[in-house]
Amino acid sequence: MKAQETKTDQSALAKIGYSSLSDNEIVGLEEKFGANHYGRLKTVVRKAEGAWLYTQDGKRILDCLAAYSAANPGHHHPKIAQAAIDSIKGNFCSVLSNVVYTDVLAKFLEKAATILPQLAPRFGSGGNKVLPKNGGVESVETAIKLARYFGFKHKGIQDGKQEIIVFGNNFHGRMITVVSFSSSKKYKEGFGPLTPGFVEVPYGDLEAVKKAVTPNTCGILVEPMQGEGGMYIPPEGFLKGLRELCDEKDMLLLADEIQVGMGRTGKTFCFEHEGVVPDAVILGKAISGGLAPLSVMVTNSELMDMAFSPGSDGSTFGGYPFACACGLAALQVMEDEKLVQRSADTGKILKEKIMDIASRSPHVKEVRGKGLFIGIEVKSGDAMVFCRKLLDLNLLANDSHHHTIRISPPLIINDEEVDYIVERLEKVLVG
Numbered sequence: 001m002k003a004q005e006t007k008t009d010q011s012a013l014a015k016i017g018y019s020s021l022s023d024n025e026i027v028g029l030e031e032k033f034g035a036n037h038y039g040r041l042k043t044v045v046r047k048a049e050g051a052w053l054y055t056q057d058g059k060r061i062l063d064c065l066a067a068y069s070a071a072n073p074g075h076h077h078p079k080i081a082q083a084a085i086d087s088i089k090g091n092f093c094s095v096l097s098n099v100v101y102t103d104v105l106a107k108f109l110e111k112a113a114t115i116l117p118q119l120a121p122r123f124g125s126g127g128n129k130v131l132p133k134n135g136g137v138e139s140v141e142t143a144i145k146l147a148r149y150f151g152f153k154h155k156g157i158q159d160g161k162q163e164i165i166v167f168g169n170n171f172h173g174r175m176i177t178v179v180s181f182s183s184s185k186k187y188k189e190g191f192g193p194l195t196p197g198f199v200e201v202p203y204g205d206l207e208a209v210k211k212a213v214t215p216n217t218c219g220i221l222v223e224p225m226q227g228e229g230g231m232y233i234p235p236e237g238f239l240k241g242l243r244e245l246c247d248e249k250d251m252l253l254l255a256d257e258i259q260v261g262m263g264r265t266g267k268t269f270c271f272e273h274e275g276v277v278p279d280a281v282i283l284g285k286a287i288s289g290g291l292a293p294l295s296v297m298v299t300n301s302e303l304m305d306m307a308f309s310p311g312s313d314g315s316t317f318g319g320y321p322f323a324c325a326c327g328l329a330a331l332q333v334m335e336d337e338k339l340v341q342r343s344a345d346t347g348k349i350l351k352e353k354i355m356d357i358a359s360r361s362p363h364v365k366e367v368r369g370k371g372l373f374i375g376i377e378v379k380s381g382d383a384m385v386f387c388r389k390l391l392d393l394n395l396l397a398n399d400s401h402h403h404t405i406r407i408s409p410p411l412i413i414n415d416e417e418v419d420y421i422v423e424r425l426e427k428v429l430v431g
């Protein structure tokens with residue numbers, strides 16, 4: 001991409017009045033008027049396309065963060081962008097009151113319900129139902145509501161006494177209920193009173209989970225692979241063990257697939273690696289192809305109908321036509337472009353090359369990952385040192401849990417882009 005092309009896009013932006021700002025002015029305005037809730041790398045992106053980000057001076061940066069797995073199909077995917085444009089042109093873009101029906105929501109719900117296997121089959125085989133929201137954390141809270149109501153109504157647990165088992169170093173978002181059970185002091189200190197009803201056990205420790213179950217336990221909330229918590233894969237058999245325990249003790253297994261679903265780990269859903277079927281699945285980020293905030297909680301239709309009736313949940317924008325149009329297109333693109341298989345195949349090659357670098361690097365402690373979700377844990381514990389060096393070489397990556405470099409590019413990357421990543425990792429990790 002030449003600087004000239006980037007400039008052309010800037011002139012389009014000028015029509016709506018903001019591209020005349022210099023990089024310094026943009027940083028200045030954001031820092032003056034925006035909350036300081038993200039540690040930033042001082043890079044101003046003017047355009048994003050495919051796996052690449054472009055700056056004003058024409059620099060191309062390979063995006064190995066992909067908005068924490070939201071941009072799985074690549075930035076500004078032409079088919080998803082076209083669906084968004086059509087939605088606006090066809091006057092389907094503005095929010096409608098959720099008391100009316102729309103075809104785009106209808107089609108999106110059908111697609112999202114049927115892309116998953118029958119969830120919680122012990123409660124019937126009448127299909128899945130979907131409850132749409134906006135950001136991922138909202139759908140995590142929806143799943144928590146589902147499990148709590150299930151505990152109350154189905155298991156007869158006294159309301160207010162329901163307990164959900166969660167895991168050490170979990171990450172499920174940033175709202176009060178969810179940070180209440182975070183292991184990170186930073187996420188919750190000073191934000192009390194916190195929401196009770198969560199019991200934390202170490203990730204991957206099935207015996208600890210068994211010990212934590214009480215008559216009030218109604219569910220287990222798990223990331224099938226941890227993203228923000230350091231990119232850990234649970235020991236083999238762990239998810240199966242959770243499944244068996246949930247069946248035995250009549251509890252709901254809630255899988256948070258927000259970061260690791262939608263093909264990221266080389267399967268459509270990460271739980272498939274162990275052949276288990278959860279009772280509820282939470283999806284977000286890539287479900288709209290990165291074009292609109294959209295998330296869903298999907299469960300067995302019987303459970304959904306038990307837990308939610310008019311008034312017990314809702315969201316003004318949840319499932320609004322524009323987001324659903326993007327979501328439908330994104331799901332179609334995932335199928336048409338075989339993104340899941342591409343993630344598995346490209347991820348295998350990339351991981352092998354990274355393992356080779358690791359074997360020669362004085363800095364690498366461990367390489368973990370599945371598909372195009374690869375973590376490189378560094379011995380120093382400070383992955384950002386290496387991420388900054390990678391950015392100097394025009395590759396964007398960030399840390400997971402301080403100690404691990406997260407390599408999670410859009411699933412569309414090609415062989416040349418794999419080589420681009422490998423060359424830069426070689427430079428910063430071997431020298």
Ligand SMILES: Cc1ncc(COP(=O)(O)O)c(C=O)c1O
Nearest residue numbers: 135136137171172173227258259
């Ligand atoms: C596993 C997991 N759950 C939940 C969330 C929260 O999603 P959102 O930031 O869209 O609220 C994230 C975000 O990174 C995540 O990785």
